[in-house]
Amino acid sequence: MNQPSPTHQRLIDQGIINAPDSAKGRLLQAAATLFKEKGYERTTVRDLGKAVGIQSGSLFHHYPNKEAILRAVMEETILLNTELMKAALAESQQPKDKVLALIQCELQSVLGETGAAMTVLVYEWRSLKEENQQHILKLRGIYEDLWINALTEAKASGSVVIDPFVLRRLLTGALSWTVNWYRQEGDLTIDQLAQMALSLAIKPS
Amino acid sequence: MNQPSPTHQRLIDQGIINAPDSAKGRLLQAAATLFKEKGYERTTVRDLGKAVGIQSGSLFHHYPNKEAILRAVMEETILLNTELMKAALAESQQPKDKVLALIQCELQSVLGETGAAMTVLVYEWRSLKEENQQHILKLRGIYEDLWINALTEAKASGSVVIDPFVLRRLLTGALSWTVNWYRQEGDLTIDQLAQMALSLAIKPS
DNA sequence: TTACAAACCAAGCGCTTGCTTGGTAGTCTT
């Protein structure tokens, strides 16, 4: 296991997300993996307990119920990846570069270490009750605003032709779906894939 | 409820899929709707029974178990939409037109009447056991071949620049994701959306 | 060393799940 990024470390120090080597952190990591592989509903609290080496009942010492674990998985990954995107944007100047940075970031988050949690965020939405959906939706809004701003700038500069909102939604699907087919072991690197996705989004010039 | 298409009617006559007004047909339609809205796992056999107006136990007179219902939903929709795509392809000449026809077809299948079943096909994959996954995968292979052939032709003709396999996968995600945001009531028509998707896939010329 | 809280275990409760069983009403065939 490699070092967490500076951004990641900062969020841990601020107490916003749990350290990966803490009890809660390990639980959330295991939960993300299981929820991705089997789905939230098919994953039992006994599965979760076994994955972290405790009794199923002991989980409820850390979280009030199973759904709270799902919510925590989603919450931590959206907070982390929002910050990672802000950091990546800060290093780009041109609108086109910003879009590429966002694409790279999102592919990394989906295909890299937080991939399990990101997949859960995207596909296990319905398993949260209304109240928790609203909470996550609010956090997602901040994340999506970064995208809309960058795409709107790109459109103003002429690199993008179609409506930013529609483009973002098409990209959301295209990028999140990669989790179902992309393999690290293959010939295609994430950066190459990001370039391909960029070539769809913006006009050649 | 409007008339089924000629292709649809043909498959019913051949006994390949169930008529929408038959007992099994109504069960599969209700199952598709429930599976889409609540997910397969969260949908109980009691929900299914109530939706078609019979006791939950009576379902097992038509299908041996709950998973067989999910499999039938997936099987019928992939068979139908494969035939619909073949019919649409037959009416197109230019590679570019063929790609547009496929995009329109897939959007129709995802956003139109078979939308619930298509969504289930895409998102409830994991709920099938290995054996049934293989069965559906085989049927999906025929469907995907139509896409790969059309995109390969389009690349040969110079309208497409990136690898057909990668392009297809990016399009799969972009198009299937529309189910999560597209609304019939809005200003954007499905044909307009298809044009936008086409503009991402192929070079302007 | 003692005091106390956090982290955990062993057991199991109440409920829901997919599915089975034995039987019945209606329809079709001969």
Added chain:
DNA sequence: AAGACTACCAAGCAAGCGCTTGGTTTGTAA
């Protein structure tokens, strides 16, 4: 009219579910 078959119901079983409970261990700090 008799027999067979299809489509269903009413009742309930065994297993698995999320979660609770009462008590024990472990880490920390005075």
